[in-house]
Amino acid sequence: xxSHAARNEPRWAEPLQDEEVQASMAYLLRKLxxxxxxxxxxxxxxxxxQQTFQDRTSMDHVEDQLSLxxxxxxxxxxxxxxxxxxxxxxxxxxxxxxxxTFAESVMNDQxxxxxxADVAEESTVMKKGKExxxxxxxxxxxxxxxxxxxxxxxxxMKWIKDPSVQQGLRYTKAAFQVMNQK
Numbered sequence: 001x002x003s004h005a006a007r008n009e010p011r012w013a014e015p016l017q018d019e020e021v022q023a024s025m026a027y028l029l030r031k032l033x034x035x036x037x038x039x040x041x042x043x044x045x046x047x048x049x050q051q052t053f054q055d056r057t058s059m060d061h062v063e064d065q066l067s068l069x070x071x072x073x074x075x076x077x078x079x080x081x082x083x084x085x086x087x088x089x090x091x092x093x094x095x096x097x098x099x100x101t102f103a104e105s106v107m108n109d110q111x112x113x114x115x116x117a118d119v120a121e122e123s124t125v126m127k128k129g130k131e132x133x134x135x136x137x138x139x140x141x142x143x144x145x146x147x148x149x150x151x152x153x154x155x156x157m158k159w160i161k162d163p164s165v166q167q168g169l170r171y172t173k174a175a176f177q178v179m180n181q182k
């Protein structure tokens with residue numbers, strides 16, 4: 001208190017001696033035109049809003065537009081339910097993002113791609129698929145070679161005794177039975 005009286009400074013002037021306060025005030029003074037423009041912009045917006053709400057024609061137009069829109073109580077309730085499910089949807093989106101990131105990193109990693117190719121090549125399904133493809137090629141070749149050969153009823157009767165033909169006929173019969181069931 002004695003220092004205030006000795007220098008005859010008012011109490012409010014004391015903070016002005018601090019360099020940080022002086023720097024802040026200088027900054028605010030430099031920004032004053034921008035602050036004034038922002039305040040004027042807000043003021044104009046508020047005035048526009050007030051005038052719009054007072055203008056009956058504008059308000060009637062807004063009400064007409066709202067009544068023509070498909071926003072009704074059901075839409076608002078659905079929006080509320082959707083907002084309620086946002087945490088679950090967010091978790092799902094994060095999981096999809098993680099999976100996409102993982103897939104992208106695997107696709108960019110040559111070692112991972114080589115490993116996947118090796119595993120796929122070794123899989124039973126791939127082996128069976130290749131075998132089936134090779135047999136189909138072989139069947140087509142033989143059929144093309146024998147395209148002019150005549151097949152008699154006696155040849156067909158001989159084939160029917162073959163165990164693989166019998167197995168195929170059993171599968172065919174079972175397929176027809178399943179298809180005829182309702």
